[in-house]
Amino acid sequence: MDLSLEADKRIRASHRRMTPQRRIILETLDALDIHPTAEELLGRVQEVDSSIHLSTIYRTLRWLEAEGLVQARIFNDDRRAERFDPAAPGEHYHFVCQECHAVIEFNNLLVNAIKAQFELHTGARVDFGSVVLYGLCGDCRKALLAEAG
């Protein structure tokens, strides 16, 4: 309901067109709480309209990315594919469970300190940072302990 609305606004502002395909893709993205690959998103979208093609998914995602409404990221998980993050505005960080592949978002102000220290030490300007932690999520950790421990 949020990304959908903002995208709608920007489509109207430029001379683009709101098509049924785009509407379905946007609404599907809104309803998702995960970070889907293009193919995963296609699967969800095709539950509503099975004629929508993968290339339309990509074209819509790339436009949203250019608008700053989603971010594409690649995690070091099993897939080598890009995952699309609809919660774009506002930097946040990720934990990836290497067992169940769940992605958990988090925030931590210490990242700002890391950026500042790097800038001081090197004279560089840091525009944004990516932090990804890998390990076992709470659930998988419990499951492992219960089973083998």
Add this chain to the structure above:
Amino acid sequence: MDLSLEADKRIRASHRRMTPQRRIILETLDALDIHPTAEELLGRVQEVDSSIHLSTIYRTLRWLEAEGLVQARIFNDDRRAERFDPAAPGEHYHFVCQECHAVIEFNNLLVNAIKAQFELHTGARVDFGSVVLYGLCGDCRKALLAEAG
């Protein structure tokens, strides 16, 4: 000279074979200070023996990765290709200049605090972390200031 030696040791320990191709690839990796893609590494390797094939590069890199002697990472730079980091043992972090695409390594103990805080808040177990900062390196920043401002 370092990775070469360690790899040599492990080859001898298992029942693998030290071939001239592998020796050249290992020595080239040792001499590099950058984080090459497979193709970039191939270029350097072919300066010594132009008959060495890309698939041999990949096979050697994947073996080194399995041995924990290099790490494969994907940065959000212009290429979508994996970059291979020979400085594997010991976690360290990266800055990527979005102008000249230079990669600068750094370390910061605050990352440990971030990991610890995440573990406390979620009950997860964090095994390792990836931190990549993006921006303008010191040189590119100076160049930009001198030119436009």
Add this chain to the structure above:
DNA sequence: TCCTTATTGCAAATCATTTGCAACTATCAT
């Protein structure tokens, strides 16, 4: 020196994403 079997080069396959194009359709001006 000979055998065994790991390794190589090459071509073809696979995976993820992009692009060209003809058919289609949203939007706007009659």
Add this chain to the structure above:
DNA sequence: ATGATAGTTGCAAATGATTTGCAATAAGGA
């Protein structure tokens, strides 16, 4: 409403990155 204009779609083929099957080759131990 109707038609013209130009953005958009589905599909197939192209591209870029990496992997795999296979026959020929060559390490390294007997």
